[in-house]
Amino acid sequence: MNLKTLFNLYENYRMESPFIGTPVELYEPMRYIMELGGKRARPLLSIASALSAGGNIENALPIGHTMEVFHNFTLVHDDILDNARLRRGQPTVHEKWNTPTAILSGDNMLVKAFEYLLAYQGKQKDEILNMFTRTAREVCEGQQMDMEFSQLEDVTEESYLEMIRLKTAVLLGCCAYGGASSAGASHEKAKKYYTFAESLGLAFQLDDDWLDTFGDASKTGKKAGGDIEEGKKTWLYIKAKNKGLQIAQLYATNQSEDRIYHATKLFKNHGLDEELKRLSAFYADKAADILQNLAQMGDKTHYLVELAEMLGKRES
Amino acid sequence: MNLKTLFNLYENYRMESPFIGTPVELYEPMRYIMELGGKRARPLLSIASALSAGGNIENALPIGHTMEVFHNFTLVHDDILDNARLRRGQPTVHEKWNTPTAILSGDNMLVKAFEYLLAYQGKQKDEILNMFTRTAREVCEGQQMDMEFSQLEDVTEESYLEMIRLKTAVLLGCCAYGGASSAGASHEKAKKYYTFAESLGLAFQLDDDWLDTFGDASKTGKKAGGDIEEGKKTWLYIKAKNKGLQIAQLYATNQSEDRIYHATKLFKNHGLDEELKRLSAFYADKAADILQNLAQMGDKTHYLVELAEMLGKRES
Numbered sequence: 339m340n341l342k343t344l345f346n347l348y349e350n351y352r353m354e355s356p357f358i359g360t361p362v363e364l365y366e367p368m369r370y371i372m373e374l375g376g377k378r379a380r381p382l383l384s385i386a387s388a389l390s391a392g393g394n395i396e397n398a399l400p401i402g403h404t405m406e407v408f409h410n411f412t413l414v415h416d417d418i419l420d421n422a423r424l425r426r427g428q429p430t431v432h433e434k435w436n437t438p439t440a441i442l443s444g445d446n447m448l449v450k451a452f453e454y455l456l457a458y459q460g461k462q463k464d465e466i467l468n469m470f471t472r473t474a475r476e477v478c479e480g481q482q483m484d485m486e487f488s489q490l491e492d493v494t495e496e497s498y499l500e501m502i503r504l505k506t507a508v509l510l511g512c513c514a515y516g517g518a519s520s521a522g523a524s525h526e527k528a529k530k531y532y533t534f535a536e537s538l539g540l541a542f543q544l545d546d547d548w549l550d551t552f553g554d555a556s557k558t559g560k561k562a563g564g565d566i567e568e569g570k571k572t573w574l575y576i577k578a579k580n581k582g583l584q585i586a587q588l589y590a591t592n593q594s595e596d597r598i599y600h601a602t603k604l605f606k607n608h609g610l611d612e613e614l615k616r617l618s619a620f621y622a623d624k625a626a627d628i629l630q631n632l633a634q635m636g637d638k639t640h641y642l643v644e645l646a647e648m649l650g651k652r653e654s
Numbered sequence: 655m656n657l658k659t660l661f662n663l664y665e666n667y668r669m670e671s672p673f674i675g676t677p678v679e680l681y682e683p684m685r686y687i688m689e690l691g692g693k694r695a696r697p698l699l700s701i702a703s704a705l706s707a708g709g710n711i712e713n714a715l716p717i718g719h720t721m722e723v724f725h726n727f728t729l730v731h732d733d734i735l736d737n738a739r740l741r742r743g744q745p746t747v748h749e750k751w752n753t754p755t756a757i758l759s760g761d762n763m764l765v766k767a768f769e770y771l772l773a774y775q776g777k778q779k780d781e782i783l784n785m786f787t788r789t790a791r792e793v794c795e796g797q798q799m800d801m802e803f804s805q806l807e808d809v810t811e812e813s814y815l816e817m818i819r820l821k822t823a824v825l826l827g828c829c830a831y832g833g834a835s836s837a838g839a840s841h842e843k844a845k846k847y848y849t850f851a852e853s854l855g856l857a858f859q860l861d862d863d864w865l866d867t868f869g870d871a872s873k874t875g876k877k878a879g880g881d882i883e884e885g886k887k888t889w890l891y892i893k894a895k896n897k898g899l900q901i902a903q904l905y906a907t908n909q910s911e912d913r914i915y916h917a918t919k920l921f922k923n924h925g926l927d928e929e930l931k932r933l934s935a936f937y938a939d940k941a942a943d944i945l946q947n948l949a950q951m952g953d954k955t956h957y958l959v960e961l962a963e964m965l966g967k968r969e970s
Contacts, residue, residue: 361798361799361802363798419757419758437734438801439798439801441735441757442735442798442801444761445731445794446791448761453787456783471765471768471769474765475675475766478758478765479680482677482679482755483677485754485758486679
C-alpha cells in the first residue's frame with residue numbers, strides 16, 4: 339500500500355456516502371463542491387495518522403470524511419466572502435447557484451460534519467468531538483482575522499502567523515489528532531500528531547506566500563506576483579512594513595507590473611525572500627522532528643513522511 | 655413560580671454565559687443578536703417540558719440555551735437571505751456590520767450551539783444530540799424550501815405545511831424533546847413532548863398567516879395585508895390557487911392597496927379565512943390533547959399550558 343491506495347480508499351468511501359436529500363437544490367451544491375476534487379490532504383492525514391499510531395483505516399475513514407466535509411463547508415462560505423468566481427477552475431457554488439443557496443448549503447454541510455462525527459463508533463469519541471468543536475470555532479476566528487487584516491494598516495508578524503494558524507493549520511492538526519485518537523492514542527500522544535500537522539500547515543502556507551512572489555512561473559503554472567498585484571497583506575508585506583520600508587507607498591503609487599517589479603526587488607534587497615524561506619523551513623523541520631520522535635517510539639510514520647513530502651513538493 | 659420566573663431564570667443564565675472571544679468583530683454580532691430580546695419561547699419550552707416530566711431547571715437550562723443560540727444563528731443567516739434591514743426594530747447583523755461578518759458570526763453560533771450541547775452532563779445526552787443534529791438539518795431544508803417556493807408557480811398545500819413544519823415547528827419540537835429528555839424521559843415519551851410543541855408551532859405559524867391578512871391593525875400593531883402586498887405565497891394564496899381562483903392574475907394586475915382589498919375579499923368570499931382558522935385550531939387542539947394525555951399520566955404540565963396560552967394570545 340502507498341499513499342495513492344489510501345487516496346483511492348478514501349475516494350471510494352466518499353462516493354459511497356454522497357449527500358442525498360430534499361430539497362434537491364440544497365443537496366446538489368453540497369455534492370458539487372465535494373466532487374471538485376483536490377488532494378484530499380485532510381482525510382489522508384487522518385488515515386495516515388491512524389495507521390502510524392497502530393490503528394486501522396476503517397475507524398479513521400469517518401473521521402477523515404468529517405474533516406473533508408467541514409473543509410468544503412469553509413470553501414463554500416469563504417468563496418462568498420472573497421467574491422471568488424472560480425474554485426479549481428469551476429464556478430463557485432454561489433456563482434453556479436446563488437448566494438442564499440450557498441449560505442444554506444454551507445450551513446447544512448457544517449451540520450453534516452457534526453452528524454458524521456456523532457455517528458462515529460470508534461475509540462476516543464469525546465476527545466475527537468471536543469477537538470473538532472474547538473477547531474471549527476478557531477477556523478471561524480481565523481477567517482474573520484483574515485478579513486479584518488485587509489482593512490488594517492498595521493498588522494504584526496505575530497498576528498499574521500496566528501491568523502494562518504487558525505485559518506489553515508489547526509484543521510490539519512485536528513485531522514491528525516482525530517486519526518491518532520481513532521487508533522486509541524491518548525490525548526497527550528494525539529497532541530503530538532496535532533502539532534506535527536499544524537507545523538506542516540504553517541510551513542505550507544508560508545511556502546505559498548514565497549512561491550506566489552518568487553516562484554518560477556514555468557513551474558508553478560501562474561505568473562509571479564499575484565499577491566502584490568492584488569495588494570494582499572502577506573507575510574512579506576507585513577514584514578517589510580514593520581521594518582520601516584516604504585512598502586505601503588510603493589503599493590499606493592505604482593501600477594500592476596511596475597508594482598510587482600519594485601516590490602519584489604525591495605523584498606529581495608532586504609533579504610526577506612531568504613527570511614521567509616527560513617521561517618517556512620523552521621516549521622517544516624519542527625514537523626519532521628516530531629515524526630522522527632514518534633518513529634523512535636515505534637510508530638509507523640512512513641505514510642506521514644510520504645504525505646509531508648507530497649504536500650511540500652511544489653516547484654520553487 | 656410562574657412563567658415569568660422561568661423567563662428570568664433563563665435570562666440570568668444567558669447573561670452569565672455571554673459570547674466572549676477574539677477577534678472582537680466576530681463575537682460582538684453574536685452578543686448583539688442574542689440581546690435583541692424576544693419571548694425566549696424556545697428555552698422556556700425546554701425548561702417547562704423538563705419540569706413537566708419531573709426534571710429540574712438546572713439540567714434544562716443548557717439545553718434551552720443551545721436551542722436559543724441555534725435559533726439566533728438562523729435569524730442572522732435568514733436575514734441575509736431575506737435582505738431584511740430590521741430585526742425587532744434594530745438593524746440586522748449584516749446591516750450593522752456587513753454580510754461576510756454576518757455569515758461568519760452565524761457559522762460560529764452554529765458551532766457554539768454544538769459546543770454547549772456537547773458540554774451538557776445530564777441525562778439522555780446521545781438522544782438529545784441526535785435529535786438536535788437532525789433538527790438543525792431539517793431547519794436548513796425548510797429554509798431552502800421557503801426560498802424556492804417564492805420562485806415556483808405551483809406549490810401544494812401539503813408542501814407548504816411541510817415547509818413551515820421544517821422551518822419553524824421542528825425546532826420547537828426539539829426544545830420540548832430536549833427538556834423532557836433532560837428529566838430522564840425515554841425517547842418514546844420525549845417524542846410526545848416533541849409532537850406537542852411541533853403542533854403548537856404549526857398552529858402558531860398558520861395563525862400568523864391569518865393575522866397578517868385578517869387581523870385587526872389596532873390590535874396587531876401592523877397594517878393588515880402585508881403578505882398580500884409583498885406577493886408572498888402564504889397558505890391563503892396557495893389554497894386559492896389550488897382551488898382554481900384567479901389569485902395569480904389578481905396579484906399580477908393590481909397595485910398595492912387595490913390588491914389587498916380584492917385579494918382579502920376573494921379569500922373571504924371562498925371561506926378561506928374560516929378554513930385557515932379551522933386548520934390552525936386543528937393543530938392547537940392536537941397540542942392541547944397531548945398535554946391532557948401527559949397530565950393524565952401524572953406529568954406536571956401547567957407551565958406548558960401557560961406557555962401555549964401565552965404564545966396563542968395574539969390579538970385577532
